Amino acid sequence: MKIKVNGQDYEITVEPGRTLLDILRYELRLTGTKEGCGTGSCGSCTVLLDGEAVNSCLVFAIEVEGKEITTIEGLSQQGKLHPLQQAFIDEGAVQCGFCTPGVILTAKAFLDSNPHPTELEIRQAIAGNLCRCTGYDKIVRAIMSATNS
Amino acid sequence: MAKYSVVGKRVPRIDALNKVTGTAVYSGDVILPDMLYGKVLRNPHTHAIIQRLDVTKAQALEGVKAVITASDVPGYQSRSPLLLAEMPHLAQEKVTYAGQPVAVVAATSIEIAEKAVDLIEVEYEELPPILDVLESMKPETPPIYPDLYTNFIASPPSDEDSTPSNIAYHMVINRGDLEAGFKEADLILENTFRTQPVHHGYLEPFAAVASVDMGGKVIVWTQSQGVFTARQMIAAFLDLPASRVNLVPVEIGGAFGGKSFLALAPLCALLALKTGRPVRMEMSRDEVIKAARPAPGSVTTIKMGVTKEGYITAASISLIYDAGGFPEMSHTMFARGNTLSHYKIPNLKIEAFDVLTNKVPVTYYRAPGTPQNHFAVESQMDLIARVLDMDPLQLRIQNIAVEGDTAPSGEILPKVGYKETLERMAEYLKEKGSLQGDDQGRGVACGFWHGATVTFGAYVHINIDGSVTLVVGVTDVSGSRTSIAQIVAEEFGIPMESVSVVVGDTDTAPWASPSVGSQTIYSLSQAVYRACQDAKEQLRHLAAARFEVEASGFEFANGRLIFQGDAEKSIAIGSLARYSISFRGAGPVVGRGSIGGLPPAPSVAVHAADVEIDKETGKVKVLSYAVAQDVGLAVNPLSVEGQIQGAVTQGIGWALMEGYQFDQGKVQNDTLLDYRMPTATDVPMIDALLVEVGSDSGIYGIRHVGEPPIVGALAAIANAIQSATGVRIKELPMTPEAILNGLKEQNKS
Numbered sequence: 001m002k003i004k005v006n007g008q009d010y011e012i013t014v015e016p017g018r019t020l021l022d023i024l025r026y027e028l029r030l031t032g033t034k035e036g037c038g039t040g041s042c043g044s045c046t047v048l049l050d051g052e053a054v055n056s057c058l059v060f061a062i063e064v065e066g067k068e069i070t071t072i073e074g075l076s077q078q079g080k081l082h083p084l085q086q087a088f089i090d091e092g093a094v095q096c097g098f099c100t101p102g103v104i105l106t107a108k109a110f111l112d113s114n115p116h117p118t119e120l121e122i123r124q125a126i127a128g129n130l131c132r133c134t135g136y137d138k139i140v141r142a143i144m145s146a147t148n149s
Numbered sequence: 150m151a152k153y154s155v156v157g158k159r160v161p162r163i164d165a166l167n168k169v170t171g172t173a174v175y176s177g178d179v180i181l182p183d184m185l186y187g188k189v190l191r192n193p194h195t196h197a198i199i200q201r202l203d204v205t206k207a208q209a210l211e212g213v214k215a216v217i218t219a220s221d222v223p224g225y226q227s228r229s230p231l232l233l234a235e236m237p238h239l240a241q242e243k244v245t246y247a248g249q250p251v252a253v254v255a256a257t258s259i260e261i262a263e264k265a266v267d268l269i270e271v272e273y274e275e276l277p278p279i280l281d282v283l284e285s286m287k288p289e290t291p292p293i294y295p296d297l298y299t300n301f302i303a304s305p306p307s308d309e310d311s312t313p314s315n316i317a318y319h320m321v322i323n324r325g326d327l328e329a330g331f332k333e334a335d336l337i338l339e340n341t342f343r344t345q346p347v348h349h350g351y352l353e354p355f356a357a358v359a360s361v362d363m364g365g366k367v368i369v370w371t372q373s374q375g376v377f378t379a380r381q382m383i384a385a386f387l388d389l390p391a392s393r394v395n396l397v398p399v400e401i402g403g404a405f406g407g408k409s410f411l412a413l414a415p416l417c418a419l420l421a422l423k424t425g426r427p428v429r430m431e432m433s434r435d436e437v438i439k440a441a442r443p444a445p446g447s448v449t450t451i452k453m454g455v456t457k458e459g460y461i462t463a464a465s466i467s468l469i470y471d472a473g474g475f476p477e478m479s480h481t482m483f484a485r486g487n488t489l490s491h492y493k494i495p496n497l498k499i500e501a502f503d504v505l506t507n508k509v510p511v512t513y514y515r516a517p518g519t520p521q522n523h524f525a526v527e528s529q530m531d532l533i534a535r536v537l538d539m540d541p542l543q544l545r546i547q548n549i550a551v552e553g554d555t556a557p558s559g560e561i562l563p564k565v566g567y568k569e570t571l572e573r574m575a576e577y578l579k580e581k582g583s584l585q586g587d588d589q590g591r592g593v594a595c596g597f598w599h600g601a602t603v604t605f606g607a608y609v610h611i612n613i614d615g616s617v618t619l620v621v622g623v624t625d626v627s628g629s630r631t632s633i634a635q636i637v638a639e640e641f642g643i644p645m646e647s648v649s650v651v652v653g654d655t656d657t658a659p660w661a662s663p664s665v666g667s668q669t670i671y672s673l674s675q676a677v678y679r680a681c682q683d684a685k686e687q688l689r690h691l692a693a694a695r696f697e698v699e700a701s702g703f704e705f706a707n708g709r710l711i712f713q714g715d716a717e718k719s720i721a722i723g724s725l726a727r728y729s730i731s732f733r734g735a736g737p738v739v740g741r742g743s744i745g746g747l748p749p750a751p752s753v754a755v756h757a758a759d760v761e762i763d764k765e766t767g768k769v770k771v772l773s774y775a776v777a778q779d780v781g782l783a784v785n786p787l788s789v790e791g792q793i794q795g796a797v798t799q800g801i802g803w804a805l806m807e808g809y810q811f812d813q814g815k816v817q818n819d820t821l822l823d824y825r826m827p828t829a830t831d832v833p834m835i836d837a838l839l840v841e842v843g844s845d846s847g848i849y850g851i852r853h854v855g856e857p858p859i860v861g862a863l864a865a866i867a868n869a870i871q872s873a874t875g876v877r878i879k880e881l882p883m884t885p886e887a888i889l890n891g892l893k894e895q896n897k898s
C-alpha cells in the first residue's frame with residue numbers, strides 16, 4: 001500500500017491487523033510517536049490524519065491509504081520549530097517527554113480549529129492526553145502562549 | 150537570588166528540544182539489526198505450586214530461538230540463598246501472585262513469541278490465597294514462604310523460638326512515657342485510615358533491548374533509575390562479572406520510583422546471551438498494571454493526645470503496608486525517618502510492618518510509604534483542630550519541629566524551614582481570603598520527607614574551545630541534566646550553551662546511585678561542584694605557571710581566569726586547555742568529584758486545597774491548589790515548580806480516583822480506562838510557593854525537592870472535603886460513591 005507521512009510517499013507491505021502506530025514506529029522507524037497503552041486511553045500515540053488528531057494505536061494501517069499523516073517528526077518546517085514546540089520548551093512543559101509528541105499534535109489540531117481558546121477549552125481539548133509528570137499546568141500555559149505568538 | 154548568575158534562573162531543559170521533535174531515544178525506540186522479540190508467560194493464579202512445566206512444544210515452533218524457565222537461569226544455580234532482588238524474575242517452585250513470570254520466549258516475530266507462550270504447558274496446584282494483611286499477620290496463618298522470618302528474610306535468626314512469618318519487616322520506635330503523655334492530654338482521638346495500592350502511572354511501559362558483542366559482553370538498553378544497580382542485578386542473574394555487562398542509559402518516560410525495579414531487562418539479557426542475537430521486549434499496559442510493582446496499600450491506626458491549648462502530648466501510630474507476594478522492598482524502612490517526624494512529640498510509639506499477601510508485590514513510589522502515613526497523621530491533625538476549634542495551620546505551627554529538636558529516629562534536626570513554610574502558606578491564604586461558595590471547602594496538610602542517602606561521582610573535561618563537558622552516570626528523571634549544567638556554567642562563568650552534559654553508560658561513567666529519594670540534585674550537585682573545583686584548581690596552577698604568580702590569586706569570570714583583577718594577567722580556560730594538551734603541556738584538564746552520603750536536608754511542603762462538592766453526584770472539583778515548600782535553593786525554579794505540580798496531581802489522583810481493584814487477589818482494573826488517572830480537566834493550575842531556607846549540607850543550600858509535594862496531598866483533599874460537606878472519609882480513594890455514602894450517613898444522624 002501507499003502511505004504519505006510528513007510529506008513523503010512510502011510504499012509498504014502491511015500485514016492485516018497492523019496498526020498505524022506499528023507501521024510508523026517499526027516500518028518507517030518514526031519512533032517519536034509513542035505507545036503508552038495501545039487501547040486508545042492515553043493519547044501518547046496521537047498523530048494527525050488529514051489534519052485531525054487520532055490515536056494511531058486504534059487505526060488500522062490499511063485505513064490510511066491515500067491519506068496524509070503528520071507525526072511529531074514532521075512538525076518543524078525547514079529546521080524551524082513549530083510555535084507549539086518552542087512554547088513547550090520555553091514554558092517548561094516537557095518533563096519525561098513521553099506524552100509530549102502526542103500532546104503537541106493534539107494541541108496543533110485543536111488550535112487550527114480554535115485559534116483563541118480559553119483555559120477550559122484547552123484543558124478539554126487535551127483531556128485525552130495523559131501526562132503523569134507535569135500536572136498539566138505548564139502544558140496549558142505553553143498552549144496559551146503559543147496562541148499569542 | 151542575585152548571588153548567582155545561572156544557578157537560580159528559570160532555564161528551559163536541555164533535553165526538551167529532542168523531546169519536542171520526537172528524536173529523544175527511549176528503551177522501546179532502540180532498533181538493532183536481526184532483532185528477536187521476547188515475551189513473558191505469566192502465571193494466572195494468586196497462590197499455587199508449579200507441578201509441571203513443559204516447554205517442548207513451544208521450543209519446537211518454527212521461529213522460536215529460546216525458551217527459558219527458572220532452571221535455565223545461571224544466577225539461580227550458582228548461589229544460594231539468592232539476593233531478594235534476583236528472585237522475582239522467574240518463578241521457581243511456587244507462584245505467589247497472579248502475573249508472576251514463569252517462562253520467557255524469544256522468537257523471530259512478536260506473533261510467533263506470543264504463539265509460543267501459549268504452547269508452554271504448566272500444571273499448577275492451587276493453594277488458598279492470603280489476601281488481607283490483618284489476616285496474614287496472625288501467627289496461625291500459614292506462611293507464604295516457609296523459610297521467611299521477620300527481618301531475617303530467607304535465613305532463620307539465631308533466636309531458637311522464632312517461627313516463619315508473613316511479616317517480612319517490622320520496626321518499633323519508643324520515646325518518652327506514652328501512658329503518662331496520654332494522661333496529660335485533654336483530648337485523645339484514635340482513628341484508622343486505609344489506602345489501596347496505587348500505580349506510579351508512568352506513561353512509558355517497561356521495555357528492554359539487549360545484545361551480546363563478539364567479546365561476550367552483554368549490552369542492555371533499558372529505562373532504569375539506576376544503571377549501576379541495574380548492572381549488578383543483571384550480572385547476578387546471568388552469573389557474570391559486572392564488567393561483562395554494560396547498561397546504556399536512555400530517556401525514561403516517567404519513573405517516580407517505579408523504575409528501579411527491573412521488569413524485563415534481566416530476562417531480555419539472558420535471551421540475548423542464549424540466542425546470540427539482539428532481543429527486544431516490551432510490556433503491554435495491562436502487564437504494567439498487573440505485574441510491574443505498584444505502591445502498597447496500607448492500614449494505619451493513629452492515636453493522638455493534645456492539651457486544650459493544642460499541644461501534642463503523646464502519639465502512637467501503627468502502619469501496616471501490604472507488601473504483596475514478594476518481600477522485595479521494605480516500606481517499614483522509610484517509616485522510621487518519615488513518620489511523625491515534623492512535630493514535637495515528647496512521648497510516642499511508632500510501629501510499622503511490611504506484610505505479605507498473595508497480591509502483586511510493591512515497590513517505592515515518590516516518598517515511599519509516606520503519603521500513606523501522612524494521610525492518617527494530617528487527617529488526624531485536622532480532626533483535632535476541629536474539636537479544639539483552632540485554625541489548622543496554627544495548630545501545626547505551634548507543634549512544628551525546629552532546628553535542634555530530636556526526631557523520632559534519634560536524629561538531631563539540622564537547619565530546617567518547616568515553620569517558615571507554614572508561615573508562608575498562612576500569609577498566602579490570608580491574601581487569598583476565605584471561600585464563599587456553598588459546598589466549598591479548604592483543606593490544609595503538611596507533607597514531610599526526610600531524604601535518602603546516596604553516592605555519586607562526576608568528571609569535568611575542559612575542552613580546547615573553552616566549553617566544558619560534564620560526565621555523570623545518573624539517568625535524568627527530573628531535569629537533573631539541566632540543573633547540573635547550570636552549576637557548571639556558574640562555576641566557570643560560562644553560558645549554559647557551552648556546557649554539555651553526558652550521561653555515560655556503566656562502562657564509561659563514574660558510579661552513580663539510582664536517582665531516588667529526591668537525592669539527585671541535592672547530592673549530585675555536590676559531586677559536580679567538587680569536580681568543578683578540582684578542574685578550577687588545575688586551571689589556576691596552569692595559569693599561575695604561565696604568569697608566574699600565586700595560583701590562589703585567580704578568579705573565574707566569563708570563561709577566563711583573571712589574576713587579582715589585572716586584565717594583563719588573564720587567560721581563557723580554553724587557551725589553557727589547549728596548551729595543556731600540546732606535547733609540552735601538563736596533560737588534559739580533567740576534574741574529578743565524588744560525594745559520599747550527605748546528611749539529609751529534610752523539608753516540609755504545606756498544601757492547601759480548595760474544593761467544591763456536587764452533592765447530587767458526589768463529585769469533587771478541585772477549584773485551586775497551592776503548595777509552599779522549602780526547597781533550600783531552587784537551582785531551576787521552572788523545574789522545581791514542574792516537580793511540585795506533577796507530584797500534586799499524582800496526589801490528587803491518589804486521593805480521589807486511583808486504586809487497585811482486586812477480585813480474589815487478581816487485579817481487575819488493568820487498563821488506563823479503568824485505572825483512571827487525572828486528566829487536564831481534573832486539576833486546576835497549581836501554585837508553587839518556593840520557600841528558600843538554605844540547608845547546611847547542600848551546595849548553595851539545596852534541599853530535596855521531588856518527593857515532599859505528593860506527601861500532603863491526600864490529607865489536604867480529605868480535609869477540604871470535610872470542610873465542604875462535614876463528611877470525614879478515612880479510606881482512599883474518595884470516590885463520588887464514597888462521598889454520597891458519607892452524606893447519606895450524615896443525614897441519618
Ligand code: FES
Pocket residue numbers: 034035036037038039040041042043044045046055056057058
Ligand atoms: S497508545 Fe494509543 S492511546 Fe495510548
Ligand code: FES
Pocket residue numbers: 093094095096097098099100130131132133134352402403
Ligand atoms: S512529561 Fe512525562 S508524561 Fe508528560
